Amino acid sequence: MIRSLTILVLLMFGWFAKAESDDKGAEVYNQACVMCHAAGISNAPLVHNQEQWNERKEKGMDVLLKNAISGINQMPPRGLCMTCSDEDLQAAIDYMMSAGG
Numbered sequence: 566m567i568r569s570l571t572i573l574v575l576l577m578f579g580w581f582a583k584a585e586s587d588d589k590g591a592e593v594y595n596q597a598c599v600m601c602h603a604a605g606i607s608n609a610p611l612v613h614n615q616e617q618w619n620e621r622k623e624k625g626m627d628v629l630l631k632n633a634i635s636g637i638n639q640m641p642p643r644g645l646c647m648t649c650s651d652e653d654l655q656a657a658i659d660y661m662m663s664a665g666g
Protein backbone atom coordinates (compact mmCIF):
# COMPACT_ATOMS: atom_id res chain seq x y z
CA MET A 566 0.00 0.00 0.00
CA ILE A 567 2.64 2.52 1.06
CA ARG A 568 4.83 1.44 -1.83
CA SER A 569 2.12 1.93 -4.45
CA LEU A 570 1.32 5.34 -2.98
CA THR A 571 4.98 6.31 -3.27
CA ILE A 572 5.01 5.25 -6.90
CA LEU A 573 1.87 7.26 -7.55
CA VAL A 574 3.39 10.37 -5.98
CA LEU A 575 6.56 9.93 -8.03
CA LEU A 576 4.54 9.53 -11.22
CA MET A 577 2.57 12.68 -10.48
CA PHE A 578 5.73 14.59 -9.71
CA GLY A 579 7.23 13.47 -12.99
CA TRP A 580 4.13 14.59 -14.84
CA PHE A 581 4.18 18.07 -13.29
CA ALA A 582 7.91 18.42 -13.80
CA LYS A 583 7.48 17.56 -17.46
CA ALA A 584 4.61 19.99 -17.89
CA GLU A 585 6.77 22.71 -16.41
CA SER A 586 9.72 22.07 -18.68
CA ASP A 587 7.53 22.45 -21.77
CA ASP A 588 6.62 25.94 -22.95
CA LYS A 589 3.85 27.93 -21.29
CA GLY A 590 1.22 27.12 -23.88
CA ALA A 591 1.71 23.38 -23.51
CA GLU A 592 1.64 23.74 -19.74
CA VAL A 593 -1.65 25.62 -19.68
CA TYR A 594 -3.12 23.26 -22.29
CA ASN A 595 -2.15 20.20 -20.26
CA GLN A 596 -3.62 21.67 -17.09
CA ALA A 597 -6.85 23.16 -18.33
CA CYS A 598 -7.73 22.40 -21.94
CA VAL A 599 -6.65 18.82 -22.60
CA MET A 600 -9.77 17.15 -21.19
CA CYS A 601 -11.95 18.59 -23.91
CA HIS A 602 -9.61 19.60 -26.70
CA ALA A 603 -7.76 16.27 -26.93
CA ALA A 604 -10.92 14.29 -27.70
CA GLY A 605 -13.02 16.99 -29.37
CA ILE A 606 -15.75 16.85 -26.69
CA SER A 607 -18.92 18.70 -27.76
CA ASN A 608 -17.33 19.85 -31.01
CA ALA A 609 -14.25 21.36 -29.36
CA PRO A 610 -11.58 21.95 -32.02
CA LEU A 611 -8.93 19.25 -31.67
CA VAL A 612 -5.45 20.06 -30.46
CA HIS A 613 -2.97 20.31 -33.39
CA ASN A 614 -5.77 19.85 -35.93
CA GLN A 615 -4.90 22.82 -38.10
CA GLU A 616 -7.83 22.31 -40.43
CA GLN A 617 -10.31 22.73 -37.57
CA TRP A 618 -8.40 25.64 -36.08
CA ASN A 619 -8.02 27.43 -39.42
CA GLU A 620 -11.82 27.56 -39.72
CA ARG A 621 -11.97 29.17 -36.29
CA LYS A 622 -9.11 31.53 -37.02
CA GLU A 623 -11.17 33.19 -39.75
CA LYS A 624 -13.13 34.94 -36.98
CA GLY A 625 -9.90 36.64 -35.93
CA MET A 626 -7.55 35.81 -33.12
CA ASP A 627 -9.01 38.53 -30.89
CA VAL A 628 -12.47 36.93 -31.17
CA LEU A 629 -11.09 33.49 -30.34
CA LEU A 630 -9.33 34.84 -27.26
CA LYS A 631 -12.43 36.73 -26.21
CA ASN A 632 -14.55 33.58 -26.54
CA ALA A 633 -11.98 31.57 -24.60
CA ILE A 634 -12.16 34.20 -21.82
CA SER A 635 -15.94 34.46 -21.61
CA GLY A 636 -16.90 31.03 -22.94
CA ILE A 637 -18.93 29.97 -25.98
CA ASN A 638 -21.57 27.21 -26.09
CA GLN A 639 -20.06 24.17 -24.30
CA MET A 640 -16.71 25.93 -23.92
CA PRO A 641 -16.61 27.16 -20.29
CA PRO A 642 -15.15 30.59 -19.43
CA ARG A 643 -11.33 30.34 -19.34
CA GLY A 644 -11.68 26.56 -19.73
CA LEU A 645 -12.43 26.73 -15.98
CA CYS A 646 -8.85 27.86 -15.30
CA MET A 647 -9.53 30.81 -13.01
CA THR A 648 -5.83 31.30 -12.31
CA CYS A 649 -5.00 31.55 -16.04
CA SER A 650 -4.19 35.07 -17.27
CA ASP A 651 -5.30 36.22 -20.72
CA GLU A 652 -1.69 35.65 -21.84
CA ASP A 653 -1.84 32.06 -20.53
CA LEU A 654 -5.01 31.43 -22.52
CA GLN A 655 -3.48 32.95 -25.64
CA ALA A 656 -0.41 30.74 -25.22
CA ALA A 657 -2.62 27.66 -24.92
CA ILE A 658 -4.56 28.65 -28.04
CA ASP A 659 -1.30 29.14 -29.97
CA TYR A 660 -0.17 25.73 -28.77
CA MET A 661 -3.41 24.04 -29.88
CA MET A 662 -3.18 25.77 -33.27
CA SER A 663 0.39 24.68 -33.84
CA ALA A 664 1.20 21.59 -35.88
CA GLY A 665 2.53 19.83 -32.77
CA GLY A 666 5.20 17.19 -32.60
Ligand code: HEC
Nearest residue numbers: 597598601607608609621629632633638639640643644657
Ligand atom coordinates in the same frame (compact mmCIF):
# COMPACT_ATOMS: atom_id res chain seq x y z
C1 HEC B 1 -15.24 21.54 -20.71
C2 HEC B 1 -14.61 21.37 -21.99
C3 HEC B 1 -13.61 22.43 -22.46
C4 HEC B 1 -12.50 22.87 -21.81
C5 HEC B 1 -11.97 22.45 -20.44
C6 HEC B 1 -11.87 23.81 -22.71
N1 HEC B 1 -12.60 23.95 -23.85
FE1 HEC B 1 -12.22 25.23 -25.39
N2 HEC B 1 -13.89 24.58 -26.35
C7 HEC B 1 -14.76 23.62 -25.88
C8 HEC B 1 -15.84 23.43 -26.83
C9 HEC B 1 -16.99 22.46 -26.70
C10 HEC B 1 -15.59 24.33 -27.89
C11 HEC B 1 -16.45 24.55 -29.15
C12 HEC B 1 -17.45 25.63 -28.82
C13 HEC B 1 -18.35 25.91 -30.00
O1 HEC B 1 -17.90 26.58 -30.95
O2 HEC B 1 -19.48 25.44 -29.99
C14 HEC B 1 -14.36 25.04 -27.55
C15 HEC B 1 -13.82 26.04 -28.34
C16 HEC B 1 -12.67 26.74 -28.02
C17 HEC B 1 -12.11 27.82 -28.81
C18 HEC B 1 -12.68 28.35 -30.11
C19 HEC B 1 -13.66 29.45 -29.79
C20 HEC B 1 -14.28 30.04 -31.02
O3 HEC B 1 -14.68 31.21 -30.98
O4 HEC B 1 -14.39 29.36 -32.06
C21 HEC B 1 -10.99 28.25 -28.17
C22 HEC B 1 -10.09 29.37 -28.61
C23 HEC B 1 -10.84 27.45 -26.98
N3 HEC B 1 -11.88 26.54 -26.91
C24 HEC B 1 -9.81 27.57 -26.10
C25 HEC B 1 -9.68 26.82 -24.92
C26 HEC B 1 -8.57 26.96 -24.00
C27 HEC B 1 -7.41 27.90 -24.18
C28 HEC B 1 -8.82 26.07 -22.98
C29 HEC B 1 -7.96 25.83 -21.75
C30 HEC B 1 -7.56 26.98 -20.98
C31 HEC B 1 -10.07 25.41 -23.26
N4 HEC B 1 -10.55 25.86 -24.45
C32 HEC B 1 -10.68 24.47 -22.42
C33 HEC B 1 -14.65 22.91 -24.70
C34 HEC B 1 -13.67 23.10 -23.74
